[in-house]
Amino acid sequence: MKVRVDVDACVGAGQCVLAAPDVFDQRDEDGMVVLLVEDPPAELEAATEHAALLCPALAIVVER
Amino acid sequence: MTETATDLRSDLASFPTARDPECPFDPPAEYADLREQEGTPSLACPVGVNARVVSRYADVRAALADPNLSSHAAPSTHVVPGGLLDRPVAPGSLLNMDGAGHARLRRLLTPEFTVKRIQALRPYVQGLVDDHLDALLEHGGPVDLVEHFALPIPSLVICELLGVDYGDRDRFQEQTAVLIGTNSDPAALEQANLEVVGFMTQLVLTKLAAPGDDLLGRLIVRAGENGQELSVEELVTLGITLLIAGHETTANMIGLSTLALLRQPDQLAALRADPGLAGTAVDEMLRYLSIVQFGVLRQATGDVTVGDETIKAGEWLVAALSAGNRDESVFPDPDRIDLRRGATAHLAFGYGIHQCLGQQLARVELQEVFVRLHQRIPTLRLAVPFEDVEFKNDALVYGVRALPVTWDEEDNR
Ligand code: HEM
Ligand code: SF4
Numbered sequence: 457m458k459v460r461v462d463v464d465a466c467v468g469a470g471q472c473v474l475a476a477p478d479v480f481d482q483r484d485e486d487g488m489v490v491l492l493v494e495d496p497p498a499e500l501e502a503a504t505e506h507a508a509l510l511c512p513a514l515a516i517v518v519e520r
Numbered sequence: 521m522t523e524t525a526t527d528l529r530s531d532l533a534s535f536p537t538a539r540d541p542e543c544p545f546d547p548p549a550e551y552a553d554l555r556e557q558e559g560t561p562s563l564a565c566p567v568g569v570n571a572r573v574v575s576r577y578a579d580v581r582a583a584l585a586d587p588n589l590s591s592h593a594a595p596s597t598h599v600v601p602g603g604l605l606d607r608p609v610a611p612g613s614l615l616n617m618d619g620a621g622h623a624r625l626r627r628l629l630t631p632e633f634t635v636k637r638i639q640a641l642r643p644y645v646q647g648l649v650d651d652h653l654d655a656l657l658e659h660g661g662p663v664d665l666v667e668h669f670a671l672p673i674p675s676l677v678i679c680e681l682l683g684v685d686y687g688d689r690d691r692f693q694e695q696t697a698v699l700i701g702t703n704s705d706p707a708a709l710e711q712a713n714l715e716v717v718g719f720m721t722q723l724v725l726t727k728l729a730a731p732g733d734d735l736l737g738r739l740i741v742r743a744g745e746n747g748q749e750l751s752v753e754e755l756v757t758l759g760i761t762l763l764i765a766g767h768e769t770t771a772n773m774i775g776l777s778t779l780a781l782l783r784q785p786d787q788l789a790a791l792r793a794d795p796g797l798a799g800t801a802v803d804e805m806l807r808y809l810s811i812v813q814f815g816v817l818r819q820a821t822g823d824v825t826v827g828d829e830t831i832k833a834g835e836w837l838v839a840a841l842s843a844g845n846r847d848e849s850v851f852p853d854p855d856r857i858d859l860r861r862g863a864t865a866h867l868a869f870g871y872g873i874h875q876c877l878g879q880q881l882a883r884v885e886l887q888e889v890f891v892r893l894h895q896r897i898p899t900l901r902l903a904v905p906f907e908d909v910e911f912k913n914d915a916l917v918y919g920v921r922a923l924p925v926t927w928d929e930e931d932n933r
């Protein structure tokens with residue numbers, strides 16, 4: 457799995473951080489998304505996909 | 521917010537329609553028909569215009585994510601007879617801004633609401649909830665849970681966030697309770713409004729002179745460092761936006777969800793037995809209750825595609841959050857409370873760029889309330905017949921006007 461985030465689209469709602477804290481974080485200075493791992497291991501794939509589904513700004517793209 | 525939606529009709533020519541008094545936790549039954557009928561109907565709204573009403577979950581998300589929708593009118597104006605649809609947007613009014621202006625302001629504020637920052641507030645919220653439970657137990661039942669618990673907690677959390685002096689908090693809390701109370705008379709309301717604006721202005725001026733380590737202080741410093749200094753007017757409007765958006769909503773969620781859970785003893789027992797359930801429980805209750813009961817209003821600024829229809833520039837659109845949250849294609853058996861459902865993708869906080877900025881804070885407050893209230897007062901129950909509880913059918917944010925509760929002597933420890 458490959459993950460991309462679009463920081464320009466992000467609105468900092470933090471849904472991704474709640475759903476997959478090992479994959480996403482938020483920058484301290486502006487609350488925008490930070491991708492911690494670009495290719496999450498199998499055990500984090502479900503949570504990563506859920507985060508992409510939750511994101512209100514369509515800022516997370518997951519490719520298989 | 522005391523404006524009301526009057527003269528609701530119960531056919532599909534108009535929106536909204538009235539709830540069935542027998543099912544006070546469910547949206548009007550007609551919304552299920554709306555989801556099932558094809559397309560996005562144009563329905564007459566009390567404000568005097570027609571709006572395309574979007575009711576299916578996938579359509580609500582698609583619409584609210586579309587950049588061709590403007591939020592310039594306040595989110596519930598459609599249900600307010602005589603409401604102003606073309607009022608100029610006040611500087612700092614985050615909810616009503618669009619595009620780059622909205623993004624700029626939202627980014628200045630977002631660091632205050634990140635998951636990490638809000639987790640750091642959790643011990644404060646816990647202490648606040650416990651203090652209020654101590655006071656309730658001391659007072660003894662019956663007592664109105666809205667007045668003594670649901671209203672003060674979110675208000676004091678906002679005081680903490682904004683950095684209001686401890687000595688001023690009682691007064692602040694009293695005035696904001698009047699401001700959002702549905703029982704306040706117009707004169708008291710006007711007075712409270714003036715006081716809150718005056719209070720916020722004073723607070724902003726104090727923080728501008730000496731920015732402290734609180735939301736407003738940090739916001740002022742951050743904006744300055746980015747070369748985007750905020751005016752007094754912008755800061756006051758932002759402060760009041762946070763106050764109103766964060767107080768009325770959370771307070772109503774506390775009252776209404778407590779009542780709904782008391783009516784579902786099996787679910788409540790599961791929550792009491794496993795506090796780890798609080799996270800999913802809160803999201804499920806947000807979905808089930810959808811307290812922003814009339815949805816959110818938008819106006820198209822260009823073509824917007826919803827399903828296989830196009831909404832044209834100039835048309836109004838209402839995203840019916842409560843209807844989308846009961847869409848059975850996404851939430852099986854949608855009219856049932858299932859605290860284990862894992863309904864995190866609900867629409868109760870909206871969707872798109874305006875999705876609730878304070879949602880992590882709301883979650884933490886509600887989680888602490890859900891766990892502590894029922895653990896410390898396990899025999900909590902209604903002190904009046906259920907039929908006597910008054911619901912805010914006309915208020916923009918749904919809830920109960922009062923919630924008289926009581927408990928067994930043995931809980932008073
Ligand atoms: C249960 C509690 C809450 C509910 C149900 C709720 C619901 C909502 C909804 C539906 C919106 C979107 C409005 C729209 O799209 O036009 C929104 C936006 C907003 N909420 Fe909340 N809210 C809650 C708690 C809070 C809290 C605690 C705060 C902060 C202290 C807050 C601050 C905001 C702000 C600032 C916005 C505007 C965001 C923007 O326009 O970018 N809310 N809320
Ligand atoms: S869920 Fe989307 S909008 Fe929210 S912080 Fe993550 S990437 Fe940004």
